[in-house]
Amino acid sequence: FDRKDGALVMAHILFAFFALLLGGIAGLLQSLVRGGNMTLPGGIGYYQLLTAHGVLMALVFTTYFIIGFLYSGASITLGGHLLPRVNRLGWAGYGLMTVGGLLALAMILLNKASVLYTFYAPLKASPYFYIGLALVVIGSWLSGFGLFYQYRYWKRTHQGKLSPLFGFMAVCTMLLWQIATIGVAIEVVVQLIPWSFGWTERINIMLSRTLFWYFGHPLVYFWLLPAYMCWYVIIPKLIGGKIYSDGLARLSFILLLMFSIPVGFHHQLMEPGISPLWKYIQVVLTFMVVVPSLMTAFSLFAMFETNGRAKGAKGLFGWLKVLPWSDVRFFAPFVGMLTFIPAGAGGIVNASNQMNEVVHNTLWVTGHFHLTVATSVALTFFGITYWLIPVITQRVMTPRVNKLGMLQTVIWCVGMFFMSGSMHAVGLLGSPRRTAYTTYGDHPDAVLWMPYHVAMAIGGIVLFLGLLLMIYNVIALLRCPKGVTEYPLGETMEPEEATPRYLERWGMWIALTVVLIMFAYTIPVMDMFGPMQTGSPGYKTW
Numbered sequence: 001f002d003r004k005d006g007a008l009v010m011a012h013i014l015f016a017f018f019a020l021l022l023g024g025i026a027g028l029l030q031s032l033v034r035g036g037n038m039t040l041p042g043g044i045g046y047y048q049l050l051t052a053h054g055v056l057m058a059l060v061f062t063t064y065f066i067i068g069f070l071y072s073g074a075s076i077t078l079g080g081h082l083l084p085r086v087n088r089l090g091w092a093g094y095g096l097m098t099v100g101g102l103l104a105l106a107m108i109l110l111n112k113a114s115v116l117y118t119f120y121a122p123l124k125a126s127p128y129f130y131i132g133l134a135l136v137v138i139g140s141w142l143s144g145f146g147l148f149y150q151y152r153y154w155k156r157t158h159q160g161k162l163s164p165l166f167g168f169m170a171v172c173t174m175l176l177w178q179i180a181t182i183g184v185a186i187e188v189v190v191q192l193i194p195w196s197f198g199w200t201e202r203i204n205i206m207l208s209r210t211l212f213w214y215f216g217h218p219l220v221y222f223w224l225l226p227a228y229m230c231w232y233v234i235i236p237k238l239i240g241g242k243i244y245s246d247g248l249a250r251l252s253f254i255l256l257l258m259f260s261i262p263v264g265f266h267h268q269l270m271e272p273g274i275s276p277l278w279k280y281i282q283v284v285l286t287f288m289v290v291v292p293s294l295m296t297a298f299s300l301f302a303m304f305e306t307n308g309r310a311k312g313a314k315g316l317f318g319w320l321k322v323l324p325w326s327d328v329r330f331f332a333p334f335v336g337m338l339t340f341i342p343a344g345a346g347g348i349v350n351a352s353n354q355m356n357e358v359v360h361n362t363l364w365v366t367g368h369f370h371l372t373v374a375t376s377v378a379l380t381f382f383g384i385t386y387w388l389i390p391v392i393t394q395r396v397m398t399p400r401v402n403k404l405g406m407l408q409t410v411i412w413c414v415g416m417f418f419m420s421g422s423m424h425a426v427g428l429l430g431s432p433r434r435t436a437y438t439t440y441g442d443h444p445d446a447v448l449w450m451p452y453h454v455a456m457a458i459g460g461i462v463l464f465l466g467l468l469l470m471i472y473n474v475i476a477l478l479r480c481p482k483g484v485t486e487y488p489l490g491e492t493m494e495p496e497e498a499t500p501r502y503l504e505r506w507g508m509w510i511a512l513t514v515v516l517i518m519f520a521y522t523i524p525v526m527d528m529f530g531p532m533q534t535g536s537p538g539y540k541t542w
């Protein structure tokens with residue numbers, strides 16, 4: 001692996017795990033404070049800790065890990081090393097993201113930005129928190145441009161050739177991010193910063209939430225797509241097989257790009273100020289975005305089965321027996337896949353209007369995203385770490401680290417089973433999310449929730465132990481003996497010609513994505529400036 005590129009990738013990966021550690025500490029403390037088990041000195045409160053936990057885990061850990069992972073694969077597949085300009089763009093992006101991230105974190109620690117990771121207005125943070133976030137976004141754009149530049153260079157030097165699957169997926173993931181972050185950038189720069197400095201008196205709440213969720217939903221696919229990259233491209237190699245279908249994999253990524261953005265209203269189904277028709281349309285589009293995930297499930301089953309049969313597996317589930325169960329590089333992402341089945345089903349429940357009325361703003365939703373991002377995605381990222389660090393630092397993972405990795409995966413699952421399981425259950429009993437410790441005057445309903453909260457706290461403690469073990473494993477990986485580890489990229493079963501070339505016509509896909517976004521958002525956003533917003537006291541701007 002190219003040394004200069006390796007330094008860039010490692011800087012991202014190590015910062016990601018540093019954020020994971022800090023975010024984990026904040027997570028443990030918030031669960032103890034919320035459960036009424038402890039009070040912290042210096043007035044450190046639940047909302048402050050929850051903001052730190054959400055921002056560090058959901059925004060910092062993921063973004064750094066993803067950019068590091070995408071750059072590593074781009075370096076290998078799109079030319080063998082990054083162009084000097086791309087490497088520089090990567091470092092510039094890293095620098096801006098880090099300055100911005102630390103500024104935002106400082107504001108949270110000073111209790112000047114306890115606005116949670118969604119920073120909904122009218123909760124107001126210090127302007128420097130928003131400026132920090134804006135820098136993170138701009139930094140990530142620079143990294144994105146670097147990736148596009150590398151891809152374009154590869155295409156120019158390989159005229160008429162189909163790009164490598166990893167490179168294609170990396171471009172798609174970054175494209176999704178660039179288009180999605182335009183929404184949050186407008187919210188932060190045009191609305192929140194001027195309002196927070198006191199330059200503007202009022203803020204249009206509906207618009208700010210809409211801009212946030214225009215970004216917020218594709219954000220979850222920005223987390224998911226790199227996990228899918230591992231499932232589609234890396235796992236086949238690790239199990240000694242081949243990728244089922246290159247074309248199907250590309251199509252599912254394109255569909256995720258097109259359908260993951262015009263669906264933000266499914267987070268706002270319970271909000272006034274958006275007409276039911278537009279909510280309905282975006283719910284239909286939400287069900288469209290489920291399709292590429294179902295295609296992924298199909299593709300993965302087909303890959304496991306075809307490869308299993310090639311190894312002589314018999315019967316309906318014989319393929320399960322020939323999988324490399326004791327290899328953490330396979331095991332951790334596989335457990336992530338398995339978890340994604342109930343996690344995805346929960347998402348479909350959320351998206352269904354009537355059921356959303358039952359679960360919205362309850363701990364069910366918290367349970368949902370701990371299964372999706374904190375289990376399916378996180379375990380896949382952990383699985384990637386076990387080979388990525390050795391590849392870059394030119395080391396070989398020892399059997400001991402492999403065993404510790406297996407143990408880490410099991411601990412994570414046990415912790416999440418208790419935590420996310422009780423969140424789902426108590427959510428159905430009505431327990432709200434994002435609420436500091438209260439027994440609601442010993443109301444019988446709230447008393448009924450208490451055992452679930454205890455189970456959540458126990459799960460949280462187990463998870464924290466799992467997190468400490470993961471940090472230990474990262475350090476152990478950095479100390480493994482020198483040697484050569486291969487970057488595990490799978491090959492496809494079919495020849496390259498089988499993949500339709502139109503899948504790589506980016507201009508067409510971007511245009512279709514923009515059309516869908518305009519369709520889903522233009523009229524409802526215009527309504528937000530109309531008489532419904534200004535004429536009725538209930539919908540007034542703040």
Ligand code: HAS
Binds near residue numbers: 223341365
């Ligand atoms: Fe979600 C809320 C709907 C997926 C994350 N979601 C959230 C929030 C987060 C989040 C963070 O419609 C909270 C935001 C906040 O703070 O308010 N979500 C969906 C839907 C999907 C979905 C329809 N979510 C995700 C993913 C996330 C994520 C992925 C992170 C990575 N979500 C919602 C809705 C809300 C929501 C509403 C708002 C709720 C509210 O009211 O506030 C779908 O994309 C899910 C599709 C998935 C599948 C599963 C496919 C299965 C596969 C695995 C195959 C396994 C194999 C192994 C092959 C259809 C691919 C098999 C082996 C064997 C041995 C069996």
